[in-house]
Amino acid sequence: xxxxxxxxxxxxxxxxxxxxxxxxxxxxxxxxxxxxxxxxxxxxxxxxxxxxxxxxxxxxxxxxxxxxxxxxxxxxxxxxxxxxxxxxxxxxxxxxxxxxxxxxxxxxxxxxxxxxxxxxxxxxxxxxxxxxxxxxxxxxxxxxxxxxxxxxxxxxxxxxxxxxxxxxxxxxxxxxxxxxxxxxxxxxxxxxxxxxxxxxxxxxxxxxxxxxxxxxxxxxxxxxxxxxxxxxxxxxxxxxxxxxxxxxxxxxxxxxxxxxxxxxxxxxxxxxxxxxxxxxxxxxxxxxxxxxxxxxxxxxxxxxxxxxxxxxxxxxxxxxxxxxxxxxxxxxxxxxxxxxxxxxxxxxxxxxxxxxxxxxxxxxxxxxxxxx
Numbered sequence: 001x002x003x004x005x006x007x008x009x010x011x012x013x014x015x016x017x018x019x020x021x022x023x024x025x026x027x028x029x030x031x032x033x034x035x036x037x038x039x040x041x042x043x044x045x046x047x048x049x050x051x052x053x054x055x056x057x058x059x060x061x062x063x064x065x066x067x068x069x070x071x072x073x074x075x076x077x078x079x080x081x082x083x084x085x086x087x088x089x090x091x092x093x094x095x096x097x098x099x100x101x102x103x104x105x106x107x108x109x110x111x112x113x114x115x116x117x118x119x120x121x122x123x124x125x126x127x128x129x130x131x132x133x134x135x136x137x138x139x140x141x142x143x144x145x146x147x148x149x150x151x152x153x154x155x156x157x158x159x160x161x162x163x164x165x166x167x168x169x170x171x172x173x174x175x176x177x178x179x180x181x182x183x184x185x186x187x188x189x190x191x192x193x194x195x196x197x198x199x200x201x202x203x204x205x206x207x208x209x210x211x212x213x214x215x216x217x218x219x220x221x222x223x224x225x226x227x228x229x230x231x232x233x234x235x236x237x238x239x240x241x242x243x244x245x246x247x248x249x250x251x252x253x254x255x256x257x258x259x260x261x262x263x264x265x266x267x268x269x270x271x272x273x274x275x276x277x278x279x280x281x282x283x284x285x286x287x288x289x290x291x292x293x294x295x296x297x298x299x300x301x302x303x304x305x306x307x308x309x310x311x312x313x314x315x316x317x318x319x320x321x322x323x324x325x326x327x328x329x330x331x332x333x334x335x336x337x338x339x340x341x342x343x344x345x346x347x348x349x350x351x352x353x354x355x356x357x358x359x360x361x362x363x364x365x366x367x368x369x370x371x372x
Contacts, residue, residue, distance in 0.1 A: 028069050028362035032328035032341040033306030034319020036289040038272025039240040047119050047176050050242035051151035052225035054115045055172025059369040062112040066365040071104045077357040100347050100356040102127040121147040141263045142184035151176030169230045176223035182251055183216045186263040215260045217251030234279055240272045269293040284309045300351040322346040337364040
């Protein structure tokens with residue numbers, strides 16, 4: 001009984017060394033648009049996709065005081081796997097073998113002022129991947145991030161756009177800076193190793209996690225981007241290029257006996273395109289991203305595509321993220337905005353290798369904008 005609870009506790013509390021890039025924060029709206037957001041990027045999470053998009057901020061000041069996001073594994077998509085789950089660690093391990101489990105919660109309160117933005121980073125994510133039937137191994141990545149991000153954009157050239165412009169173009173350059181303190185561990189642990197077996201003697205889940213090991217690291221990340229916007233009437237086309245975490249956001253961890261580390265974020269160059277029309281009674285956006293231009297990767301794994309269609313107060317999103325589907329909706333009542341839906345991501349190193357099915361629920365309260 002105790003061993004079964006221990007294993008299930010781990011699976012609810014860790015984050016897979018996700019062979020995928022461990023992003024700092026993701027926009028819930030973007031996740032439901034296939035994460036094809038490099039060129040769209042006009043919400044509270046702009047600093048985490050492309051700082052150049054701040055060049056088209058419409059208002060003198062915009063505040064995002066409360067925005068919480070919760071993500072977790074969508075077990076409803078795999079109910080058959082758990083139908084005959086027994087109170088036995090071996091049966092539990094067999095049912096969960098090669099099944100990525102994820103949970104995360106984050107918030108990024110902040111503001112935009114003209115072409116400048118500042119955001120706090122408060123994020124906890126936990127995933128695990130149990131694999132290798134003959135010698136069970138847990139790939140874990142436990143992350144608790146605290147920090148801040150800031151960025152600014154500079155429109156260049158003769159063209160300038162504002163919220164009243166109905167025709168014209170604008171090119172903007174953007175730079176961003178992030179500081180993060182990350183507490184956690186990124187490791188591969190043999191399920192039958194002394195580390196795990198010794199942890200079974202712990203009574204509380206927090207003690208179990210501590211016994212497996214956890215360290216703290218600090219890192220700075222630098223971002224840069226460029227985008228070109230063309231507007232005519234109700235139509236707008238955007239082309240954006242972003243270089244994120246150009247230093248690799250390499251976390252400096254103090255030396256420790258077990259040589260524990262936290263997950264680093266790789267540098268990534270992303271190209272995005274978006275086209276949309278905004279009418280009085282409805283709007284739509286089509287977007288596409290090609291990710292990681294600086295890495296060797298199958299084309300299918302690079303590709304993201306998204307769609308948003310909406311009327312005042314309600315938007316519906318759908319997308320394709322590395323070959324997997326995403327969909328959901330946002331209800332905007334002015335003082336409260338709620339986003340919910342389902343999405344799938346690739347956590348393996350190859351195209352359509354290891355799918356992680358997840359859901360997202362996000363609530364944003366009291367967003368407001370004004371012009372001086």
